[in-house]
Amino acid sequence: MSSDGYGSISRDESETAALIAPTTADGDAKGSGVCSRRNLILGTLLAILVVVIGGRAIFRNSSNSSSKTSFQISPIDDMGMLSVQRNDDALPSSVWGNHLHQEGHPLPTNSWYLNLVSHRAAYKPDDQTRVYTVPYIIDTASPYPGMEGLRVHWPIVQASDRTVQMVDDYKNVLCLGAEGFVGSDSDDTGIDGSYKVKDGPLSPLGVGLEWGDSTMSTNIIRGMPYASMEYNNTAVPTIYSYNGLSSDIQIDRDSPFEPETSEQPKVVCGENVVSVERHLHLHIEGSDFTWMVFFSKPVKVSCTTPNGETNPLLQDFKLSVLENDDEDEESSSLVIRVALMNQCTTGHSTIQEHCMEKNAQPDQEGYERLLKAHAHVLPNSPTIDFEYSTTSDVNDNDDVAKIHIDWDATSTLDSSEELLMFGLPHHLESLSASGESNTTDFCVNSFHGHTCLVASSKWTLEESLGAPLSFLAPRPPKADLVPVIAEYLSDDILFQLADNTLRGASDTYFSGKLLARLARVLVIATELDSLAEASSAEDVRDYYGDATTEMLEDSIAAASKVNLPSSEKFDAALDQLTKAVTVWLKSDAEAPYIYDESWGGLINCGCIYVGKGDRGHCNNTFPDCPALASVNEDFGNGYYNDHHYHYGYHVYAAAVVAKLDPSWGREHFDEVLLYIRDFANPSEDDEFFPQYRQKDWFLGSSWASGIVSAENSPHGRNEESSSEAISAYEGVTLFGSAMVDAFEEVFHDNQRSLASKLETALLIRDSGQLLAASEIHATNRYWHIWSSDTHNSTYPPEYQQPVVGMLYDTMATFQTWFSSWAVVSYGIQLIPLTPVAETRDDIDWATELYPKYEKACADTGDFCEDNGWSILQAGLLATTGNYTDAVKQAMAVPEEVFATDGGLGNSMSNTIWYIATRKNPE
DSSP, X not given: OXXXXXXXXXXXXXXXXXXXXXXXXXXXXXXXXXXXXXXXXXXXXXXXXEEEEXXXXXXXXOOOOSSOOGGGOOTTTTTOXXXXXXXXXXXXXXXXXXXXXXXXXXXXXXXXXXXXXXXXXXXXXXXXXXXEOSSOEEEOOOSSXXXXXXXXXXXXXXXXXXXXXXXXXXXXXXXXXXXXXXXXXXXXXXXXXXXXXXXXXXXXTEEXXXXXXXXXXXXXXXXXXXXXXXXXXXXXXXXXXXXXXXXXXXXXXXXXXXXXXXXXXXXXXXXXXXEESSEEEEEBTXXXXXXXXXXXXXXXXXXXXXXXXXXXXXXXXXXXEEEEOOSOTTSSOEEEEEEEEESOSSSOOSSGGGGSGGGOOTTHHHHHHHHHHHTTEEOOSOEEEEEOOOOOOTTOOOOEEEEEEEXXXXXXXXXXXXXXXXXXXXXXXXXXXXXXXXXXXXXXXXXXXXXXXXXXXXXEEEEEOOSOOOSSOSXXXXXXXXXXXXXXXXXXXXXXXXXXXXXXXXXXXXXXXXXXXXXXXXXXXXXXXXXHXXXXXXXXXXXXXXXXXXXXXXXXXXXXXXOOOOHHHHHHHHHHHHHHHXXXXXXXXXXXXXXXXXXXXXXXXXXXXXXXXXXXEESOOTTOOHHHHOTTGGGGGGGTOSHHHHHHHHHHHHHHHHHHOHHHHHHTHHHHHHHHHHHSOOOTTOSSSOTTTTBOTTTSSBOOOOSSHHHHOTTOOXXXXXXXXXXXXXXXXXXXXXXXXXXXXXXXXXXXXXXXXXXXXXXXXXHHHXXXXXXXXXXXXXXXOOOOSSOOOSSOTTXXXXXOSEEESSEEESOOSSOOOHHHHHHTTTOSOOTTHHHHSOHHHHHHHHHHHHHHHHHTTTHHHHTTHHHHHHHHXXXXXXXXXXXXXXXXXXXXXXXXXXXXXXXXXXXXXXXXXXXXXX
């Protein structure tokens, strides 16, 4: 097989693409012509043992090579990519500190904590520079001049029929920090009040911050039950509340807290100094919150009422640590930790939801004892390691991957107590099943459900993977629909990509959808050819994980009787797809990709399109890049919005080309890998791209929003289309799978040069499977809303919608960025229609959703059909089991609809194929 500059296949060469054709006894391929070129499945995998530790696959039976691995290849030096240094609002803020100047350390752009490191936070932190650690909301706004640190919020869940969100009153926060700071623009003398990210490795589960050249520092970690601050001797540790005290401060109380007059020693604000050995209780007016404050060593404290009010309802409160009361002051730094012990101490909270039964702690005394017992154990910079599955058997539905979390726990005491952290419902289920961690019955009601304390410094979470992802559904198309698919396939195989798409003169999102559309058509054509050439069910049984012999025989018989696209038409379609996929990988595309040296990422220059139709052109050339200058260009691609959505479609198309033409895949492997390294990079050692850019491993889902949303959204990260995130990881998995076959095809024991590539392909395949599975599970927790005997809704019953249109870190809402129609909120969670959707869309959920989707579509008048959303309605109806009416609906869709925003990326062939391969409800 040979290829031209675009990787098009010369069909009269002796080498062919991987075969799906069954073989005769003497090993010759049965059938000829088109069938012998199209196999998306067949190919026995080499028995290579892969062990994955810390995101790195270890290829056994191979030796070290002097050549670079794929994750060591420089996009600039080795691949000749264009590159750029960002400026203005697209530049990392000064909060990143020394991380700004470290080569080989790419920065996260979509992490959950980005509000804390935004330009807004660098200039003047406020109530929008906040993050949700679960269950606390933390911000870094200064409560008054001279004090810096953390404001610790305890929010509650409020819900309506269209929105769920976390709300709180800022006056109810407890501020933990220090006094003596001055602003960076102040002429006063004092400690610099700005903060920076601490030096050292960055954690996906938290961020370390320090103020005033390490005057004080903190680690803000997902699931932390305490907020913590560590001090040296140059700051005055301070705790502040906008509300005054409701009860006397209780010092070193061993018995359960009661809001009563304190015995001696008694702190009288403005009058005395009192010693504290271990802890104290603060019961606050207004909020009715009781906080516990823990000290790592004995201290002396005093309190004041800074605002001078005499009315207890108007007073504020400040507690100052005046000095250590430890004989060996230099032995260690002081650590202060605060934790909310009771959010409704007497029943008189200004926000009565805090006193609702669902927010009560059934065993308040036990909860207090637990907080006391574990307060000296702190998380620092947690790490995550991954143990991937390596199976490729489509009949294996029981495989799991493991996610190992090391919370990097340290203790301020010589004690064997474990670290205490909050776990979400899916964490608790996994930890309880494994029996490795001590889950407790002490729980709170969080945005993500019933969230309970876990006493363990290391967690191992198991993620059920299901059957390995495939280019095909678990069963062949229904026999009676095979002729219908073939009829539409004869037209769809002739689909012409727009001329500007073939020149890379378009945006990265819609161009990717067009490529994926043609790729799906080629997949379907290949599958029907394979069925037509099979002599028995046994020839194709291994390709389908859920098909009876009768089903296979019927589909084989049906496929053998239809007219399928000719070899010439198939070749032309494949050549067109190959050319289009390839041109986007090249720097001479009209809208080229660029390596972002400031953050470490793959971004697109953007296109100022002039001219009519597909014959127009980009009226700009690098470095004139509109997508780098405005977040409104190309959906914010230059600002790291939606990279998995955009690049996932391109990766899927590349996977199909690589499967049909392995030589093209081998030639362009590292170029396609740039997409994957950008949004789904499994390597923690890659010096050019961050690991798993989009993924939030604590939640299991991804974040679409990039660097600018940190400047303007108090609700934090957001993601709209859960289904496109799943599809992106499906594409990653399939590209890895195709490339495993491609490298195994030419791999021999003495070919060390290919060992690294094969190792990388295996890692891409296996990490992609985990990414997709975890995204599906998270989607069914946070986007798909229903209740059944086996599934409970995450959100309160007040939320009445079957989907979430937009999910933020602290808000779920029934809407989308681009339309107020309900059908769009439904449909955006159903695109695209690919094989992974069977696992994604639970039949019970689909059955509840369908009548609402049908009504919502009708409510829009012509909008639903004209914009392609009725295509998804037909697919949804098939998922419920009614494929007869689904076919009628699909066939009524006008042809031009497949060119609309909602229909783009789909085709009639794929729509009927999707309907024809749905599982019959049991």
